[in-house]
Amino acid sequence: MERVASKAEARLAVTEARREGKTIALVPTMGALHEGHLSLVRAACERADYVAVSVFVNPTQFAPGEDFESYPRDLEGDLGLLAGEGVDLVFSPSVGAMYAADAAAVVHPGPLADHWEGEVRPGHFSGVATVVTKLFSVVRPDLAFFGEKDYQQLRVVERVVTDLDLGVRVVGCPIVRDDDGLALSSRNAYLSAEERSSALALPAALEAAAAAVAWGEREARAVERAMLERVAGVRGLELDYAVVVDPRTLEPLDRVDRTARALIAGRVGRTRLIDNAALAPSADIGGAGTTEGNR
Numbered sequence: 261m262e263r264v265a266s267k268a269e270a271r272l273a274v275t276e277a278r279r280e281g282k283t284i285a286l287v288p289t290m291g292a293l294h295e296g297h298l299s300l301v302r303a304a305c306e307r308a309d310y311v312a313v314s315v316f317v318n319p320t321q322f323a324p325g326e327d328f329e330s331y332p333r334d335l336e337g338d339l340g341l342l343a344g345e346g347v348d349l350v351f352s353p354s355v356g357a358m359y360a361a362d363a364a365a366v367v368h369p370g371p372l373a374d375h376w377e378g379e380v381r382p383g384h385f386s387g388v389a390t391v392v393t394k395l396f397s398v399v400r401p402d403l404a405f406f407g408e409k410d411y412q413q414l415r416v417v418e419r420v421v422t423d424l425d426l427g428v429r430v431v432g433c434p435i436v437r438d439d440d441g442l443a444l445s446s447r448n449a450y451l452s453a454e455e456r457s458s459a460l461a462l463p464a465a466l467e468a469a470a471a472a473v474a475w476g477e478r479e480a481r482a483v484e485r486a487m488l489e490r491v492a493g494v495r496g497l498e499l500d501y502a503v504v505v506d507p508r509t510l511e512p513l514d515r516v517d518r519t520a521r522a523l524i525a526g527r528v529g530r531t532r533l534i535d536n537a538a539l540a541p542s543a544d545i546g547g548a549g550t551t552e553g554n555r
């Protein structure tokens with residue numbers, strides 16, 4: 261496994277692999293890796309001959325006052341985990357290596373980025389779209405792997421790839437959860453034991469939504485109410501949104517007559533958490549939620 265910190269070195273390493281005719285995959289991450297990230301890495305290793313993982317805490321996707329400075333960083337630990345997975349290249353640039361001091365051009369993903377996370381975190385998706393476009397332009401992968409954990413991000417990246425003709429196949433991977441149901445996240449490290457038990461209301465609310473749909477509820481507002489009832493009164497939890505949306509456009513739905521997506525987000529203490537789940541009126545959970553395409 262090769263580790264590089266400059267764009268030139270990363271380009272060179274991948275160029276050699278490409279010359280050998282290898283299929284190239286990229287797994288973009290912000291590090292502090294856990295089993296969720298590793299599931300993406302494993303999917304990439306299965307599908308590609310050469311797997312690059314980027315580890316970069318991207319400042320442009322943090323809004324002012326967010327946790328950019330304190331975001332968990334553990335490059336040595338990350339390298340140890342990746343070495344056991346058959347990864348070929350780790351690209352871990354500094355902020356200065358990634359962005360010129362006078363960098364000004366950015367990618368605006370359009371209306372998909374306006375709602376939900378985009379509303380709570382102004383500029384977030386522009387930062388994501390910009391850094392992903394830059395990473396794609398350095399590595400030029402055939403395939404790129406993203407988690408459904410960040411469902412809106414996955415849709416935004418697909419939109420950018422399609423609209424800017426980036427020629428990368430975006431592969432969405434299922435959410436990996438802890439035994440207690442909490443979606444794995446680098447930010448879970450911030451949670452005290454008490455906060456963690458409050459945070460479990462998020463996956464519980466998603467389960468309540470899925471159960472309501474399974475029992476025949478088709479009114480999206482009623483499904484949202486089932487989520488709100490589950491989080492009401494949970495100590496220290498401040499909900500940002502709990503909504504039922506179209507899995508592709510992320511626009512709110514009136515009815516759940518086909519597979520929909522429930523999105524939920526909030527803060528527990530200082531820790532921001534997001535989660536989501538497929539809502540399937542029939543037995544086709546995951547069908548419309550899983551992504552593959554946009555070449």
Ligand code: AMP
Pocket residue numbers: 288289290291295296297299300405406407408409410433434435436437443444445446
């Ligand atoms: P991050 O390091 O948080 O930017 O995440 C890097 C990638 O890992 C993103 O595509 C995330 O959606 C994905 N990811 C993070 N947590 C999980 C999880 N629990 N399950 C699946 N994918 C995840």
